[in-house]
Amino acid sequence: MPVSLSERLRELIRREGSITFHDWMKAALYDPQGGYYQQAGRQRWGRKGDYRTSPERSELFAATFARYFVKLIEGHLTIVESGAGEGSFAAGVLRTLRDQFPARFAETRYVVCELSDDARRRAQERLSEFGERVEYCSDWDQVSVDSGIYFSNELLDAFPVHRLVQSDDGLSELYVSLDANGEFVWSTGPFSTPPLAEFINAYSIELKQGQIIEINLAIDDWLSAVSEKLKKGFLITVDYGAEVEELYDPTLRPDGTLRGFSGHGFVDNLLADPGEYDLTTTINWTQVKSVGEKLGWSVIEFALQDKFLLNAGLPEQLQYQLAHAQTEAEKVSLTTGAREMILPGGMASSFQVLVQKRS
Numbered sequence: 001m002p003v004s005l006s007e008r009l010r011e012l013i014r015r016e017g018s019i020t021f022h023d024w025m026k027a028a029l030y031d032p033q034g035g036y037y038q039q040a041g042r043q044r045w046g047r048k049g050d051y052r053t054s055p056e057r058s059e060l061f062a063a064t065f066a067r068y069f070v071k072l073i074e075g076h077l078t079i080v081e082s083g084a085g086e087g088s089f090a091a092g093v094l095r096t097l098r099d100q101f102p103a104r105f106a107e108t109r110y111v112v113c114e115l116s117d118d119a120r121r122r123a124q125e126r127l128s129e130f131g132e133r134v135e136y137c138s139d140w141d142q143v144s145v146d147s148g149i150y151f152s153n154e155l156l157d158a159f160p161v162h163r164l165v166q167s168d169d170g171l172s173e174l175y176v177s178l179d180a181n182g183e184f185v186w187s188t189g190p191f192s193t194p195p196l197a198e199f200i201n202a203y204s205i206e207l208k209q210g211q212i213i214e215i216n217l218a219i220d221d222w223l224s225a226v227s228e229k230l231k232k233g234f235l236i237t238v239d240y241g242a243e244v245e246e247l248y249d250p251t252l253r254p255d256g257t258l259r260g261f262s263g264h265g266f267v268d269n270l271l272a273d274p275g276e277y278d279l280t281t282t283i284n285w286t287q288v289k290s291v292g293e294k295l296g297w298s299v300i301e302f303a304l305q306d307k308f309l310l311n312a313g314l315p316e317q318l319q320y321q322l323a324h325a326q327t328e329a330e331k332v333s334l335t336t337g338a339r340e341m342i343l344p345g346g347m348a349s350s351f352q353v354l355v356q357k358r359s
Contacts, residue, residue, distance in 0.1 A: 005034025018175040026160040028274035055088035058337025062092025078148030083155035087123030159218035166207035184271035208250040241283035257282035297356035305351035
């Protein structure tokens with residue numbers, strides 16, 4: 001019988017000592033056998049899963065982005081979607097292009113980039129109707145793209161993070177250890193890697209006593225990897241984040257932003273049962289912009305998701321789909337989804353869209 005991820009992590013800690021939360025989170029989400037995103041057959045998305053992303057909440061989300069893509073680039077359209085999941089967004093974009101912009105669809109190349117074998121298999125089944133328009137890969141290194149659009153939705157918030165805490169003795173990193181009963185517990189130790197101190201200095205971060213923050217060093221590596229291949233085009237990032245001053249404000253987030261989701265609810269003990277729930281953190285938009293700028297990416301749009309969708313053509317897309325809806329149920333679904341996407345206080349108002357360009 002396979003050894004569970006929890007037991008393998010316990011054995012690792014007993015053998016080698018405490019591990020950084022970064023390494024613990026990486027295993028909890030991406031371990032090939034027991035990681036949350038890697039488990040075959042697990043229902044992660046939708047009403048029966050642990051969370052719902054915008055593409056699952058309304059078909060208008062992907063359809064509006066399809067309209068935006070058409071306006072953004074003339075001629076041949078190459079779209080790379082990283083962290084594509086089971087293909088909800090890709091299906092909506094490709095369906096919209098095929099039905100409303102057939103000439104553009106005929107010259108579209110859509111690359112589904114998804115680390116999880118299980119999710120990639122589901123995406124292939126879902127997108128089979130689009131045939132040769134779609135390619136699949138498990139890693140960005142496998143893709144050959146010089147120019148085009150690189151799109152991600154709720155990707156960066158799932159990168160493993162380091163956690164730091166301010167104490168009387170100064171800044172420490174949070175590690176994961178075992179108590180006398182073999183349960184996972186928090187502990188502290190020195191910084192595990194020099195870039196953590198460099199990050200603190202670069203963004204002039206000052207913590208209050210007892211304050212905890214997360215640092216997502218993987219964002220820098222991700223931007224560098226994308227930039228090595230995508231010489232020109234657009235980098236479109238949809239996620240929930242904040243600028244550095246707000247993100248690390250001790251009055252707003254004294255305990256950081258780490259949270260876990262299971263069955264659409266919050267997980268109380270974030271160290272219990274690794275691999276059994278989603279883990280996520282709020283991203284640092286200041287970091288994404290400044291690192292991108294160093295790599296040659298200029299910001300052309302940055303807005304709350306609801307405002308972005310309104311400006312990108314969601315009302316026009318809604319009218320089109322209402323006119324072509326076959327049943328009243330379809331019309332109700334469309335209008336309900338539209339309200340969720342654009343009404344103040346809805347899901348979309350918690351997200352932001354960043355569009356960066358490199359010529």
